Amino acid sequence: MKRIGYVQISSKSQNSDEQFEALKGVSKLFVENMSGQTTERLQHLQRPVQHLQRPQHLQRPQLKAMLDFICEKDIVVITELNQLSNKNKELIKIMKDILKKGATLEVLNIPRCKGIEDENLRKLINNLIIELYSYQDYQIESEKQQVKERQAKGIGIAKKQGKFKGGKPKYEFNSPKLQQAFKLYLEGETEDRIEEVTGINKRTFRRYREKYNIYRDKKILKKKVGKIK
CATH class of the missing domain: 1.10.150 (DNA polymerase; domain 1)
Known part of the structure; x- marks a missing residue:
C-alpha cells in the first residue's frame, strides 16, 4: 500500500506551500503545473516527485499519469476535492476511475475522509461522496x-x-x-x-x-x- 499525492499548482493559487506541506508524507507526488513553476520549491519534500509542466495540447497529463500509476490498495491523497475537478461529472468519473484500480481517495479537508485505516470504510465513504455529487448534479440538471x-x-x-x-x-x-x-x-x-x-x-x-x-x-x-x- 502506497500513499500517492496529487496537487495542482496555479499562478492564481495562494496556498501552494500549504498543500505541499500537507502532502509531504506521501510516497510519490504528482504535480500538475498550471503556472510554469520549477521543482526547486519541492526539494524539501525529499520524496520522488513526478513533475511536468502542462503542455498546451494535453489536458492534465499528471492526473492521467497518477491514474495509470496507482495500484490496488493504494491511497490517493489530495488536499481538497477541487484538486481533481470543480465539475461534478468529471469529479465523479475520476473518483470511479480510482476505485476501479482498487485504490481509494483520502481528502485532507474532509474530516470523515481523513486518516481512515480500514480500506472498506474508505471505499464506503468514497462511494458516498460519489452518490452525493451525483445527486447534486442531477438537481442542477x-x-x-x-x-x-x-x-x-x-x-x-x-x-x-x-x-x-x-x-x-x-x-x-x-x-x-x-x-x-x-x-x-x-x-x-x-x-x-x-x-x-x-x-x-x-x-x-x-x-x-x-x-x-x-x-x-x-x-x-x-x-x-x-x-x-
Whole structure:
C-alpha cells in the first residue's frame, strides 16, 4: 500500500506551500503545473516527485499519469476535492476511475475522509461522496430543464397572445445570463440582486418576464422574505 499525492499548482493559487506541506508524507507526488513553476520549491519534500509542466495540447497529463500509476490498495491523497475537478461529472468519473484500480481517495479537508485505516470504510465513504455529487448534479440538471420548460411554455403563450415579435432581441431565449436571471427570480431573489448578479436592467428583465410569462410561486417568495428578516 502506497500513499500517492496529487496537487495542482496555479499562478492564481495562494496556498501552494500549504498543500505541499500537507502532502509531504506521501510516497510519490504528482504535480500538475498550471503556472510554469520549477521543482526547486519541492526539494524539501525529499520524496520522488513526478513533475511536468502542462503542455498546451494535453489536458492534465499528471492526473492521467497518477491514474495509470496507482495500484490496488493504494491511497490517493489530495488536499481538497477541487484538486481533481470543480465539475461534478468529471469529479465523479475520476473518483470511479480510482476505485476501479482498487485504490481509494483520502481528502485532507474532509474530516470523515481523513486518516481512515480500514480500506472498506474508505471505499464506503468514497462511494458516498460519489452518490452525493451525483445527486447534486442531477438537481442542477433538473433545475436547468425546468427553466427551459418554463421558457418554452412562456414563448408559446407569448406567440398566441401576439406578444412575440420578430427581430433579434437583446438577450436570446437560451442566453446564459437570461437563464440565470430566470433561475434567480424563480428562487425568490430580489430584482436588485438579479440585476447585480446578471447585469440585466430591472425594467428589461420585467419585460422578458412578461413576454414569456415567467412567474414565481408565492410560497417561494414568502420563504425568501422570511430568511431575509
